[in-house]
Amino acid sequence: ASVFSNSGSMLDARLASAPGASSDIGKTRASGHDLLHGEETWNVGMSRFYFLLLSLVIAALAFADPQYKEQLVLEPLPQGLLLASFNFKSNASIQSFEQQHFRHIPRSLGQILQHARTKELHLRFSSGRWDDESWGARPWGGVKEGGTGVELWAWVEADSGEEAFTRWITLNHALSGLFCASLNFIDSTRTTRPMMTYEPVGDHTNTTSSNLHLLHGSLPREVVCTENLTPFLKLLPCKGKAGISTLLDGHKLFDASWQSMSIDVRPVCPENGSGCIIEMEQTVDMVLDIERSKRPHDNPIPRPAPVDQLICDTSKPYSSSDACFPMEVSSTQSWSLSEVFGHPIKGSCLATDIHGGRSESVCISVPHEHQVYTSQGSVERKDASKSHRCYILPEFDPFEMVLPQQESQAVVPRPSPPLYASRSFTGHGQERGGVQTLLTNPSSDTAISFTYFEILPWFMKPYLHTLKARSSPSSSPSQGEIITSIYYRPALDRQRGTQLELQITVLPASTVRLTYDFEKAILRYTEYPPDANRGFDVAPAVVRLRSIPFSSSSGAVYLRTTSLLLSLPTPDFSMPYNVIILTSTVIALAFGSIYNLLVRRFVGADEVEGFSLAKVRGRIKGRLGVLRDRFFRKEKKTQ
Secondary structure: OHHHHHHHHHHHHHHHHOOOOOOOHHHHHHHHHHHHHHHHHHHHHHHHHHHHHHHHHHHHHHHOOOOEEEEEEEEEEOOOEEEEEEEEEEEEEHHHHHOOOOOOOOHHHHHHHHHOOEEEEEEEEEEEOOOHHHHOOOHHHHOOOOOOEEEEEEEEEOOOHHHHHHHHHHHHHHHHHHHOOOHHHOOHHHEEOOOOOOOOOOOOOHHHHOOEEEEEEEEOOOOOOHHHHHHHHHOOOOOOOOEHHHHOOHHHHOOOOEEEEEEEEEEEOOOOOOOOEEEEEEEEEEEEEHHHHOOOOOOOOOOOOOHHHOOEOOOOOOOEOOEOOEOOOOOOOOEEHHHHHOOOEEOOOOOEOOOOOEOOOEEEOOOOOOOOEEOOOOEEEEOOOOOOEEEEOOOOOEEOEEEOOOOOOOOOOOOOOOOEEEEEEEOOOOOEEEEEEEEEEOOOOOOEEEEEEEEEOOOEEEEEEEEEEEEEOOOOOOHHHHEEEEEEEOOEOOOEOEEEEEEEEEOOOEEEEEEEEEEEOOOOHHHOOOOHHHOEEEOOOEEEEEOOOOOOOOOEEEEEOOOEEEOOOOOOOHHHHHHHHHHHHHHHHHHHHHHHHHHOOOOOHHHOOOOOHHHHHHHHHHHHHHHHHHHHHHHHHHO
């Protein structure tokens, strides 16, 4: 408006200064206003055009960006279970990241990494147990999986180990506030420096890698809940409002038989070393019980099925009209996204491929002869293996997938795990105990070598001379041939835990039994948690295998055992209360008596001024007379 008004005044001044303009000033001024009106209309039209062009550019960037990719992979498992793997990838150039130009990589996490000088980060939230024998190999080769609770390891750039530990503590406290987790409790007693288990996944230059320090910490007692999922979703570009992230509901995720959330940040460089980027990958894996997930929200309590709906195995000899042996749940039962996750996928979120086209956001591993129904507007693509198909989601419309009951019972087989690992406590009593680990190689023709990594709390003191490795059958090699390398870092009371790393080789079709004894320390009563009788959680052991055919891009496969629950000598916490009460009573009695003897002064009755023994006797007699009169009056009234 100011531009137009200034233009009008300038035009009036020019018209007034022209020769002979005084007679035709009205007409000229009118024509000038008409000209201004035309210029104003043209400017408004151009403004609308630029606004429309900018809106189209923003929409194109919002719905087509190769710097972000997301994908959901669904795999039916035996016993009516479903494995859902969510993967989100975001990247940015090193220059924009260092200049704090954040777009897909969130500012909240990027500034923490820059402040703590963290070059590579790996964070895990896990709960439940992966059943290797029934479900097969772990998703992503176990690379995206962590131990029970919270597990964190990172490469921090520093000139010395003390400086790296200081920045490590800073990183833990910052991530604790960001993810609403207890990462601030990872102190020196829960921090280790692995030597053989972990290697950098990102591409680091020679000058940078020389100053990198690896630090690892875990909290097996941490309970993963919705408070951790909410900040996890806020790191995504669409904040869980669009795309496959709309299926991540806390009620479904934490009701799963097993679930894991991971965040990985690392630098990635091409072979020529130019154009390096920062890649952030977020992953959520869960194993859902289809029948349990299909329960309605208004009636979630499980109830027995009616008799007419029971599916009995009539091949059993004891099957009769009043005895039913239920059949095994079929892995080809019907289900849909709305039934399992509560609602369909709400549109797509920045889903493009490297060529700028729309990428495949949802994939499912079922044979091609199985029928799969999807919403209108989606595009289906089947691969050559005849066991995998993917779908391109519509940009705005909801996406629904329905798998009806299949006539064919064919399923896509999952690869078998390369190694079975289990760990448990042995022995009895509150003074000493033992740990037993069973490592089984299912292959019949190939030996397997791996790194075994254990973190023990400082109050669990192992005897290294009792470490034994036995292999079955008995014709297997000796202990020296089974354990090829040992790295042992003993614990210091209340300063650091025990770190044990072993290089182990297991022959084909054999099992290695690893055992050692340990001693339990006695803690101070202030070091016990509120539920002291429950016990103390021991972090799971980590197994890293190399040179596996179906391994991840890093060339390694990771396995983790379950966590252990250690019972320590626990005092009777009611005794301190009793001792405090008894001691306070004795002190009060003794102090009161001594204080009275020291302070109070005893004098004779005749030494007190104004004291008369006759007056006291008179008062006592008067009181007794009053009481006597009242007593006799009551007797007369009774008579």
